[in-house]
Amino acid sequence: MATSSLSPQTATRKTTFPSLPPPKPFHTNLTFSISLPSNILIKTSIKSSISSSTTKYNEVVLDEEMDKIRRLQNGSDVRGVAVEGEKGRTVDLTPPVVEAIAESFGEWLMNGLEREGEDDVKVSLGRDPRISGALLSVAVFAGLARAGCVAFDMGLATTPACFMSTLLAPFEYNASIMMTASHLPYTRNGLKFFTRKGGLTSLEVEDICDRAARKYANRLAKVSTTLPITPTRVDFMSAYSKHLRDIIKDRINHPLHYDTPLQGFQVFHSHLHFCFQ
Incomplete structure (x- = not known):
């Protein structure tokens, strides 16, 4: 019976391929020479505009983000959409936005407030019962803490109460913030x-x-949790x-009854007004 055998040299033979030349680096600056019949040589340079375009794009994005906060100003208040549910409006009063505003208010207080020898800048926060109030309150406290202020949580409160918390002893805070959007829909806050x-x-x-x-x-960081x-x-x-x-x-x-001066009166409530009869 005939058998075939491979020699060691044949078994270990390897196929080799010619090596490819190393790749040439990509150049973003390209120069072309164009010869014209009139023996005029024109050199045209094409430069990569990727980095400059990215820079311009980032500048536009930053400007838009900054304008979002500037547009939240409503006279002497800040007002915006805090929760979804309003047709045609997107949420723009987010926790990171509120934190940045509260921090800026705290810095404004630290820089310009006459503290009359007080060591700390004390700021109180009150809010109405809107569903976005609890989440945005955390953002306010985070922003005030960033600015170095000492925060006090008043919970549910009224707008006049927030102002009076800066005057009424023993509280007498340096400043106060009321979180409310008054008569606006539940989706808003301010x-x-x-x-x-x-x-x-x-x-x-x-x-x-x-x-x-x-x-x-x-x-780049999100609101502090x-x-x-x-x-x-x-x-x-x-x-x-x-x-x-x-x-x-x-x-x-x-x-006759000093402690109950409204005794015998009928009280009528209409929206935000009280009438006594």
Whole structure:
């Protein structure tokens, strides 16, 4: 029986291929020479515009992001869409935006407030019952903490109460923020700013929004979920209610029932107005 065998040289034979030349580097600057019949030589350079186009695109994006915050200013307030549900409107009052605004307000206070020897800048926050209030409150506290302020959480409160929290002892905060959008739909929310001198002016809020726009456009991190300084929970509304009751009792000064001066009256409530009869 015939058998075939392979020699060791045949078994170990390898096929070799000619090596390819190394790839040439890609040049973004290309120069072409064009010869014309009139013996004129024209050199045309084509440069890569990728980096410049990207820079211009980023500048446009940053400008748009900054304008989003500037457009939230509504006179002396900040107003925006906080939750979805409004046809034709997108959410623009987001937690990162609110954090940037609160931080800018805190810095504005730190730089311009006459603290009269006080070590800390104390800021209270009150809000109405809107469904976006709890989430945006965390953003406010995070922004105030970034600015170095000490925050106090008043919970549900009224706009006059927030201002009075800067004046009524023993609270007497340096400033206060009321989170509300007044009569606007539930999808909206906003911020009102107070110091002991009263509400901020439109120009002051414009300055704060401009600061916030620059922060927001250049910040890559999302809103802080862990507060470096936990806000102090305070029951200001009980003290404020007592303050209002004392004013009413003092002004009416009823000779028979001083502590219940509205006894016997009928109270009618219509929207935001109360009538006594």
